[in-house]
Amino acid sequence: QVQLVESGGGLVQPGGSLRLSCAASGRSISTYTMGWFRQAPGKEREFVGRISWSGLSTTYTDSVKGRFTISRDNAKNTMYLQMNSLKPEDTAVYYCAAKTSVTGLYDAWGQGTQVTVSS
Numbered sequence: 001q002v003q004l005v006e007s008g009g010g011l012v013q014p015g016g017s018l019r020l021s022c023a024a025s026g027r028s029i030s031t032y033t034m035g036w037f038r039q040a041p042g043k044e045r046e047f048v049g050r051i052s053w054s055g056l057s058t059t060y061t062d063s064v065k066g067r068f069t070i071s072r073d074n075a076k077n078t079m080y081l082q083m084n085s086l087k088p089e090d091t092a093v094y095y096c097a098a099k100t101s102v103t104g105l106y107d108a109w110g111q112g113t114q115v116t117v118s119s
Helices: none
Strands: 003-007 010-012 018-025 033-039 046-051 058-060 068-073 078-083 092-099 113-117
Touching: 003 092, 018 033, 018 092, 018 113, 033 068, 033 078, 046 068, 046 078, 058 068, 078 092
Parallel strands: 010 113
Antiparallel strands: 003 018, 018 078, 033 046, 033 092, 046 058, 068 078, 092 113
């Protein structure tokens, strides 16, 4: 499978912004649907959003719609999550993932990066 590494997390105040990166290696992600997920302490992993292989189609969970934007640069083998108007409830470990096979499952995952939104 492709290897994925998230970066860009950190501490930010409510209303602030962060941009997360998901750098891929081992294989090209240019044909893969890519997704972002997050997991808060004591909570189940939650779908955040996804982007099609072409970058032309994106989908977001309602709680982040209008605030978060997923993009990708296939030439750089990287996907991004731009997070604006951050809220404390956005605090979580954020993971990127890829659908690399015909199963349609997210079968490649990064290690996660911590995002903490606090005043």
